[in-house]
Amino acid sequence: MEPITSRANARLKAARKLQAKRNRLTAGLFLAEGEDIVEEALSEGILPAETFVAAGRPPDDGLIARLARGGPVHVVDDELVAELGSLGHPARVICVFKVEDLPSRDAATADLGVHLHRVIDPGNVGTVVRAAGALGPAFLSLSAGCSDPLSAKGVRASMGAVFRVPIEHGELPEAGPARVALVAGAELPLWGIDLRPATVFVVGAERLGLPDEIVAACEHVAAVPQALGADSLNAASAATVALYEAVRQRSAAG
């Protein structure tokens, strides 16, 4: 098979458009780059719609064969793969996945979650997805104004947990799990709240925090402990600690 050597190739052009959020929304598709990340998709039974591999440094044949079950595999000049991706050290493989193949909230993930309010940093959003995957099962809810978890940086920071963690979009979840607002300097520590019933942690952006009306709508307000005058943890660290505390309380040994 001759590698694709033209930037103008229609498949490459269509894939490159997915670098922009509005095109991801329109197409219902997103990119995932790197062998470790696409392996995460495969391990969840999610196949790519399309795959691009670097002609000069392809991944191993077994991986290519497994990816080919989902859709066409294109062999592409290394520079064009680098241009499709976002990494300084370019990936050997970049896949296009369908948003509709991602998981939805189910019985296993319904009783623990994190709602992010206007967290614009893609690394922070991705890190929360990763924490939900590592400490959960747990779901993620994103308000308007949050960074897209399916951006290149978001998928990368999640380490592929976007294929495992249900992600919803909307303002503060209304019915369902008790909402626990995490607020810097709040009086009650996390461990002072019973997190064994269904719980969703509500976390704002660093510096800005949560607006008063969001905090007021929550059933509980909790702080992570911090030395007087110390900076608040960032959104991702706060969510990670909160998920840990819920897991600890729910564990038989906790």
Add this chain to the structure above:
Amino acid sequence: MEPITSRANARLKAARKLQAKRNRLTAGLFLAEGEDIVEEALSEGILPAETFVAAGRPPDDGLIARLARGGPVHVVDDELVAELGSLGHPARVICVFKVEDLPSRDAATADLGVHLHRVIDPGNVGTVVRAAGALGPAFLSLSAGCSDPLSAKGVRASMGAVFRVPIEHGELPEAGPARVALVAGAELPLWGIDLRPATVFVVGAERLGLPDEIVAACEHVAAVPQALGADSLNAASAATVALYEAVRQRSAAG
């Protein structure tokens, strides 16, 4: 005062050299950029040896006056300040600080700490410094091969906590706090270990983890809980959760 307009200015050249780790080591100096970060230094009573402010967009006069107590303030063309710094959106102020002015381990910070083993990512190292500042008082110990916490990225990721958290260099701390190795998939959860006595958490780099001989030398081995097959948390998240658990156990309410 006429701004410095030449790249070749001797003070600027000397400061730019501090972008390289070996020059920081030789000079015993490092750079901190941004008003929020240098405010952290001032709030710890640490003054800069030298300050560079952007001629076209200086910080407020009060901050300049406080920084001037430490050493000379140079007004510099904006582009030259941008070149001295590391940020895409350049800082208004960049200061040179002395390594010897940073805190050492004392009674307040001696009984809780994190030892990082060959963690090469500067953002991860800085995030652990930040977590130690937010959840501590706690100290940080860095093995050979760790990223320099006084790099531009390290100082930035710490959000200025490098001015508050004692940082030591050396292999596994020998005498003193009980060493708790954090190992992905270990059987005993963090909350199964009594962390109220003096404790130092030992954390390896993502993927590589800790070598067997380091784990064997530790008094305890603990895992953060994770769903079967899920990725391990990264070094910074693991250290953050561990510090949280120690604080929780030590709190009267815990």
